[in-house]
Structure formats: structure tokens, C-alpha cells
Amino acid sequence: MSREIPAADERYEVLAQQQLGVEELEDLAYELREKLLRLCGTYEGAVHIGGDLSVSDILTVLFQYGLRVDPSDIANPTRDRFVLSKGHAAVCMYIAMSQRGFFDYDDIVATYGQLDSAYGMHPCKVQLPGVECSTGSLGHGLPLAVGMALAARGRGESHRVFCLLGDGETGEGSVWEAVMAARSNALGNLVAFVDRNRQLMTSFAEERVVFEPYADKWRAFDWNVIDADGHDMTELVGAVDALPAPDQRRPTVVICETVKGKGVDFMERNLAWHAGSLGSEDLERALAALAAARATSTSREKEAV
Template sequence: MSTKTLDAGALHSVAELEELSFELRTKLLELCGTYEGAVHIGGDLSAADIFTVLFHYGMHVDPSDISNPERDRFVLSKGHAAVCMYITMAMRGFFSYQGIVDTYGQLDSAYGMHPCKVQLPGVEASTGSLGHGLPLAVGMALSARHRGDDHRVFTLLGDGETGEGSVWEAAMAGRSNKLGNLVAFIDRNRQLMTSHAEERVMFEPYPDKWRAFGWNVVEIDGHDMGQLVGAIDALPAPDSDVPTVIIAETIKGKGVDFMERNLAWHAGSLGAADLEKALAALQSSRTKENV
């Protein structure tokens, strides 16, 4: 069966996707400024461009038909970036953005700090325990291959969680089973919760590790929308034999100068004054990039 019947949101140009990404970051900051608890804002901001290109350009999905068997699947392995996924999906039309603002993080809310497929239809997997998303995606991709389906399975991992052994077992299984319908994005922001990546875990030579496991490796600037679109456009056919990993170099806290590469902003909240400052910084960053 062909996924071409589903809307990939592919009418968006690079410039339009950049606008959507800016809107996503704005909404993230506004939620961080109104929610009383902490939001994983640093990793949300680093992954915002990846979420945007996936849900508004790359994936064949229909928000009005979330059970369509031909849909592409998405697994958020870095489950602490759930709020970024929620807002992206709301912008794509899956559900109401206001519902996120009104209930995020509350008891019995569908919008928890980690995604739950039981609570929120349209979410493909409940995640949060790091290192589990790629194994789940491998299983989904293998199931699709056995059924003869030609949709893709996408997953988004943080680079920190790739220190988990389960990730590399799944990477080996993905290649051994010739899952060309499997695409993993790595949010390579080079930060863990309390340290910078290479201080605690030696990841480099990072792309070579994936190559050693037999994957098709694509290295891009994860904040360059043109490169993100290009990586999607260049994906091998879903019936190919080699899974793809797109290593997206990113900046934790991207777009807000006092958050960028600042370990204190792995998670946090914004008061009224800090929110105004953050929104001004985001606008300033956008202006500089457009000059």
C-alpha cells in the first residue's frame, strides 16, 4: 500500500517551516512562563526544528484519521521533550493547543511530562525511560515489513540516551533485519542533564559508531531548515535494506541566548520578567538569522 494518499504537509516551503518553528519556540516559552512547575525547555528548544520538519513536512499523517494503517509512525524516544511534541502536533491539527496550556502536567491530564498513548490518541508509544524508543521503532518497522506495508517509522533520540546499551542492540537489530523503513533522528546537542556530553560519556567519533553498525549516516545542522528538508527528501525508499540515522547538530536552549548551552536550563520555569526577556531574545535571534 502507498502512503502517498496521506497528507505529508509537504506544501510548506523552507521559509514557511522556519516560521512554524519560530511559532513553536514562542509557544514553548509561553507555556514555560505559565506552568507552575519545571519544563524541559532546553531540549525542547534544541529539537524544535526537527519536530517541525517531521510533522509539517516529512511524515505522511492525517490528524483526522489517526488510525490509518498507511500512516507513518513517530516514536519520541527522548520522552522528556513531550511538550514540544504536543505543541507541534497541536499546530499540525491533532488536538487543541489551548488544551495543553490549560491542563499540562496536571493530574489526569492527557498532556503529561512524558507522552502516554493511552491518554492521548495520536501518540504512537508511551515513552520516557531513555533508551527505549529505538527498540520500539525497530519493532514497529519490522512489523510493517512483515505485513508488506511501505510506511516509515521515525524516532527522535537525544544524544545522551545513546549511552544506553539498548540503543545499540536496537541499532544492530535494525540493520540485521534490513529495515530501510526506519529513520532515527539524533538531537545532538552535546549536553546531558548535569554535564556536557564528552565530560561524562565519550561519544566521539559519534557518526563512525553508527556507520560501524551498518547504518546510512547523514550529518546535518539541526537548525538549518534547508538541510533538514534535504535530509528528508534524500531518504532511501522504505523498501530499501539499510536504516538511516540523521545526526542533527543542535544547541540546547536554541534561540534564547541565556539558555543556550547553559546546564541550568535542562529544565526550568520562567517568571513574568524572565518570559519577557526570553521572548525578546528569541525575536532578536530570529532577526539576526534573517539578516
């Protein structure tokens, strides 16, 4: 039985997306990466910095543009839901959420990874309001998102459920069971983003698991497939804008080609930086590399205009 939503209560009106421009999003993504590096330079343990940097643009676009959410009303039933299936990228998600206004960045830095901290190495919904579900075991996030999308369908709700996966975790059988279940239940309100950085923890993807032809695998399950450069804000915004209406029958996957360690030259495509920590010298070196990459990107954009 569908639950009726009281239209007279403005709390139940459909939330709007933020309307930020590409340049604003690029600035926020740069800020996110800088904050990631600074946290990595102050935290005594290892941070999954390589994969955090590869999803920085994606999470920026989702939290600053794609998701219809209100940080001041996190229980609003019309909000879009987000599931970080790639749970080890939690710190990147925390910072993206802090930029949107869910909580303060300084709070993340002060307690990240400590006992009883709300900001654990993997997200915990019990500890941190605003996180939709606890994740960390790879292959679990998409099945959870399927359940959320199916529940929304049953209640007659029109919000979307977004899920971010790493390409390595799509070697899990549970992912493909969820992919089949999503299409079988006509969950057009489900959107998966894949961080296709082509690296696993200790090897490059195709060396251990043959993923290609990758997009064709999703098409074989009759998903709507959108390909995007995961570091091109224009393409990522275009992918969000191109999403079919949530009342359609086919779920959508946005396959984002990315670079692990993006923005820091000595980390890019370097297996040693799946996770690590930065001393003071490495931090300054990383921040300088990030600033140089940003300057180069900005100059190229100006030349293209």
C-alpha cells in the same frame, strides 16, 4: 503471512507529505518556540525547556514536512509512525502536533502536567490519541520503533517509522542492541533522528561519556548516515528528501547538530536550563531574546540572497 490491503478503499491509499517551503517551516518553528516559552511561563513546575528548544526545528520539519499523517484519521494504517524516544521533550511534540492539527494548543496550556491530563510530562498513548507509544525511560524508544518497523515489514506495509533520540540516551546499551537488530532485519523503513546537542542533564557530553567519533559508530553498524545542521531548515528538508526508499535494506540515521536552549541567548549551552520555569520577568526577557535571534537570522538570510 502478509496482510492484504484493500486497494479499492481510498482510506488505504498512501498518505502524502505536506509541501511547505523553508520559510513557512521557519515561521512555524519560531511560533513553536514562542509557544514553548509562554507555556513555560505559565506552568508552575519545571519544563524541560533546554532540550525542547534544541528539537523545535527537527519536530517542525517532521510533523510539517516529513511525516505522512492525517490528523483527522489517526488510525489510517498507511500513516508514518513517530516515536519520541527523548520522552522528556513531550511538550515540544505536543505543540508541534497541535500546529499540524492534531489538537489545540490552548488545551495543552490548560492542563499540561496536571493529574489525569492528556498532556503529561512524558507522552502517554492511552491518554492522548495520535501518540504512537508511551515513552520516557531513555533508551526504550528506538527498540520500540524497531518492533514497529519489523511488524510493518511482515505485513507488507510501506510506511516509515521515525524515531527521535537525544544524544545522551545513546549511551544506553539498549539503543545499540536496537541499532544492530534494525540492520540485521534490513529495516530500511526505519529512520532515526538524533538531537546532537552535546549536553547531558548535569554535564557536557564528552566530559562524562565519550561519544566521538559519533557518526562512525552508526556507520560501523552499517546504517545510512546523514549529517545535518539541526537548526537549518534547508538542511533538514534536504535530509528528509534524501531518505532512501522504505523498501531498502539499510536503516537511516540523521545526526542533527543542535544547541540546547536554541534561540534564547541566556539558555543556550547553559546546564542550568536543562529544565526550569520562567517568571514574568524571565519570560519577557526570553521572548525578547527569541525575537532578536529571529530578526538576526532573517536579516542574514536576506543578505545571502
